[in-house]
Amino acid sequence: MQSRNQLEEEIPKRQWSLRNFEIGKPLGKGKFGRVYVAREVKSKYIVALKIIFKEQIEKYRIHHQLRREMEIQTSLHHPNILRLYGWFHDDERIFLILEYAHKGELYKELRKKGHLTERQAATYILSLTRALAYCHEKHVIHRDIKPENLLLDHEGRLKIADFGWSVQSRSKRHTMCGTLDYLAPEMVENKAHDYAVDNWTLGILCYEFLYGGPPFEAESQTDTFKRIKEVDLSFPSTPCVSPEAKNLISRLLVKDSSKRLSLQKIMEHPWIIKNADLMGICN
Numbered sequence: 001m002q003s004r005n006q007l008e009e010e011i012p013k014r015q016w017s018l019r020n021f022e023i024g025k026p027l028g029k030g031k032f033g034r035v036y037v038a039r040e041v042k043s044k045y046i047v048a049l050k051i052i053f054k055e056q057i058e059k060y061r062i063h064h065q066l067r068r069e070m071e072i073q074t075s076l077h078h079p080n081i082l083r084l085y086g087w088f089h090d091d092e093r094i095f096l097i098l099e100y101a102h103k104g105e106l107y108k109e110l111r112k113k114g115h116l117t118e119r120q121a122a123t124y125i126l127s128l129t130r131a132l133a134y135c136h137e138k139h140v141i142h143r144d145i146k147p148e149n150l151l152l153d154h155e156g157r158l159k160i161a162d163f164g165w166s167v168q169s170r171s172k173r174h175t176m177c178g179t180l181d182y183l184a185p186e187m188v189e190n191k192a193h194d195y196a197v198d199n200w201t202l203g204i205l206c207y208e209f210l211y212g213g214p215p216f217e218a219e220s221q222t223d224t225f226k227r228i229k230e231v232d233l234s235f236p237s238t239p240c241v242s243p244e245a246k247n248l249i250s251r252l253l254v255k256d257s258s259k260r261l262s263l264q265k266i267m268e269h270p271w272i273i274k275n276a277d278l279m280g281i282c283n
């Protein structure tokens with residue numbers, strides 16, 4: 001039985017093929033592919049195998065996006081970022097060998113519980129902040145951090161998945177992307193944007209973890225855009241949320257991107273210091 005480290009070291013070098021894996025149950029399906037639990041035959045190591053059909057890549061013209069996602073996610077090694085160990089292909093499919101997150105999607109836990117405790121929310125926000133600080137050091141902006149893209153491993157540790165919208169950024173970006181609720185004003189107004197969009201999203205997520213839904217939700221897209229542009233932020237009286245949490249949210253959901261709390265300052269914020277579990281685990 002190979003240890004996890006041995007296999008992880010071996011994975012990037014080896015040429016993999018479908019013969020090396022026993023495919024298990026489907027985990028989910030996205031726009032371009034499906035993900036299955038799989039076991040590497042020799043080591044018995046459990047992974048998630050994301051299968052994307054080449055005809056879908058042609059049809060949706062996402063060559064460059066998929067290549068970028070693969071290059072970026074392969075290069076990122078962080079405890080809160082889902083590993084892409086390697087990939088292979090056959091005539092009609094591309095297979096991504098991904099880290100397996102045993103506890104599935106964070107948003108399902110959020111829907112089930114309605115909202116998270118301040119301890120859970122602060123722990124997840126700290127994990128996300130650490131992962132984003134690591135990404136920004138490597139000039140990567142994720143741009144699509146939302147509960148649907150957050151997974152939990154067997155210990156309940158948060159893992160950012162799906163780098164389909166991330167970019168290797170050296171200059172300001174203009175491409176529109178992401179779901180409406182999480183878009184920062186500068187993206188809604190189609191202005192140039194930079195790393196600070198991820199700081200805005202942390203504010204959105206912190207609000208959603210504590211209240212159960214994003215702050216600028218509205219009946220129509222137009223209304224959501226309007227509320228984002230005006231930063232029309234209000235805190236419901238229930239559930240009861242501490243003033244420190246509201247302070248952090250208010251210092252992230254700031255229209256002027258240069259005035260948003262930096263990732264370093266988030267890690268030092270009193271609410272994070274008081275509530276977050278430093279190991280990133282809080283079941």
Ligand SMILES: CCc1cccc(CC)c1NC(=O)n1cc2c(c1)/C(=N\C(=O)c1ccc(N3CCN(C)CC3)cc1)N=N2
Pocket residue numbers: 027028029030031033034035048050098099100101102103104105148149150151161162
């Ligand atoms: C193709 C699917 C897709 C489309 C778009 C974006 C993403 C990233 C989240 C993905 N998923 C993806 O890439 N994924 C990469 C992954 C991955 C998804 C995953 N695990 C699960 O999806 C999962 C789901 C439910 C689960 N159980 C639910 C019921 N519980 C009682 C026990 C645990 C356990 C694991 N591990 N690596």
